[in-house]
Amino acid sequence: MLATFMYGPGDVRVEETADPKILQPTDAIVKIVLSCICGSDLHAYHGGGIRSGVSAMGHEFLGLVEETGANVQTLKKGDLVVAPFVWADNTCDFCREGLHTSCRHGGVWGAGDVGGAQAEAVRVPLADGTLVKLPVGVDSELLPDLLTLSDVFCTGYHAAFKGRVGEDTTVTVIGDGAVGLSAVLSAKLLGASRIILMGRHEARTDLGLEFGATDVVPERGEEGIARVKDLTGGDGTHVVIEAVGFPEAFDQAFGVVRPGGTVSRVGVPQYQDANVGMASMFFPNITLTGGVAPARAYIERLMPKILDGTIHPGRVFDRTISLAEVPDGYKAMDDRTALKVLVRP
C-alpha cells in the first residue's frame, strides 16, 4: 500500500510499504477513507518536535474496519469508525478519568510497529478502546466534520474545557489556524459571550467570526495586547487559549489574561522554558493549563452536535488531495495557502 513518511525537515515522501497485518488479538485493520494533515506535522516538517529518523506520518483518520483480531468485541468488518490521535484501551484509570493521552497501555500513531494514518490502511492497536463507530454511511456529507473528532476539533475543545469556559467567561483565542478556529467554535459551544480571535489571515478570521468570534485582533505582540486590553476595559479576558506553540504566543497569552484567569495551551510548545515568574503569573494568580488533548474523551460528547447539524467543524478543511499529493499538502499548509488539508487515499 501507499503511506507517507518524513525523512527529515521538509522531506515528505509517499511510498509503497507492506500492508498492515493483525499482530495482536486486540488489533483491527482499518482501510482509511479520510485522513488529513495536522499543524503539529508542520512542527516536525520544520525539524522540531520529538521525532528522529524516518517517521510514518498521519494521526487523524476515519475509515472502514477491514479485519479484526480474535479478541475484538465491539467492531466488525465494514464498520465506519473514527480514531483519536492517541490510541488507548479506554478502560484504565487514566482513561476513565478522561486522560486517554496518558493511557497505561496506549501509544501514538507512527511509532514502533504502528503505522501512520496518511496511508491507505493502518493497524489499530486496542481497537475496542481506540475506535468509535460512526452512525453514518461512507457517502455521508458529514465525514469531514466527523474526521475533526480525531484531533483538531477535540483539541480546540480541550483548550476551552480545560480553561473552564462557560457563560460567564470572556475568551481570547491566539492563533487563526485550524486549532484556534476549533477553539473559537468550542468556546461558543460552551456559552462564552465574548470571544476575541487574534489572527491576521483574513479568510481564516472570517471563518472564526462565523464560528462565533465577536472580535478579531490582527495586531500581535505589545500592540495586540494593547488592543485586547482596550476591548476589555483594561483587564484582558478570563480565559486565553494559546493555539500556536511559539514563545511569542505564550508571552502574548500572559499579556491578555485577566488577573485570576487561565491560559490554556493546545499549541504544541516549541520551547521548554518560559516566564512563569512573579509579575506575569504569580502575583495575578494566573493558572496555566491545557496540553495534549485526550480526543477519545470528547468524541461521544461532541459527535451528536455534528450529527444534528449544530456545528460544522469540518469547515476548517479548505483543500482536498489524494495520497500521492500529500507532500504538496504539507507545502501548502506550510506556505499558509491551505488552512487544513483533507486527504482521500
Add this chain to the structure above:
Amino acid sequence: MLATFMYGPGDVRVEETADPKILQPTDAIVKIVLSCICGSDLHAYHGGGIRSGVSAMGHEFLGLVEETGANVQTLKKGDLVVAPFVWADNTCDFCREGLHTSCRHGGVWGAGDVGGAQAEAVRVPLADGTLVKLPVGVDSELLPDLLTLSDVFCTGYHAAFKGRVGEDTTVTVIGDGAVGLSAVLSAKLLGASRIILMGRHEARTDLGLEFGATDVVPERGEEGIARVKDLTGGDGTHVVIEAVGFPEAFDQAFGVVRPGGTVSRVGVPQYQDANVGMASMFFPNITLTGGVAPARAYIERLMPKILDGTIHPGRVFDRTISLAEVPDGYKAMDDRTALKVLVRP
C-alpha cells in the same frame, strides 16, 4: 513609635518613627497586639524580591482599633481585628470574585505612605474592607492561631484550594516551612487522605505529621522524586503544593505530579523562567496554578475552625520576641533555628 525597616540584605533595624495618622476618611489606626515574621521577608533579607531602598517591614498583624476615619462604618475604637497581608476594599469585582490581591483600590503594607506591621501601630487603608473583627478578647489563647489568618495559614489554604484538593486527591507538599505545614493542615481540612510532606527538618516534619501528613520524604531532587513515585505506585500525586519558591522545588514538583494533575505554587518564585515544555507539563496535561494568596477571601471561612478548636494553625510559631528583638528573629528564621517568629510589640 518603634517600627522595623530593612536597609538592605541582612540589615534589619528597629527604629523610632512618626506615629501613623489618619490620612483618608476610610482609614483606621490599629495598635498592634501580635505581628510576626514571614518567609517572604527572608527573600527580601537575601536581597531578592521586588523591594528597593529602605522598606517598612511586616504584613501580618492583629490588633486593637485605636482611631477610625469619618467614613469607617463597621469598626470602632477597641475592636480586636485581624488584617490580611494585602489591604483591599472588599467590594470591587475582583474582591467579590475572591481575588482581593488584585483589588482595584488595594495595596501592600510597607509601600508608599502605608507602614509595615512589625511596628507598634499601623495605618490601615480601606479599613472596612481590609479588617475582620475577632470575636475574642485580647487575652484569648487563640490569638496566635487567629494571627495566621493574616497570611501563613490562608496561604497554605490557597495552595490547597487552588489545587482543588478534596477527598479523592492525593497530595504532596514540598517544603516544611510554616507555609508548607499550613498547606498540610489545609489539605487535611479539605479531606485529602494521602498527604506526603517533603522536608528534612525533623521538628518541622513532626508537626507536619500532627497536622495530617501521612508520609514524610526527607530526600530531595531525583532521589526525593523516586521516593514519592515509590509511595504512589509510580504515578505521583494528583496535587503538588510547592511552598518553597526556588527553581529546584519547581522542578521537583513536576517530578512528583501525576499525569493530569496540578502543581499549586505558593512559595514566592525566586525565578522568572522555568521548564513548562512538552515532556514536563504539556504531554502529561499538568496544570500550574497558585499565586499570591488573597487571604481576605478565606478569613471568614477558616476562622470558625480555629474558634471551635478544630485546628491550631498557630502551632507554626515556635518563638516569641519583642519588637526590639526583631532583627534577631530574622536571623533565627534565616538560620532555621526558628520556624516562625511571633512578635509582641
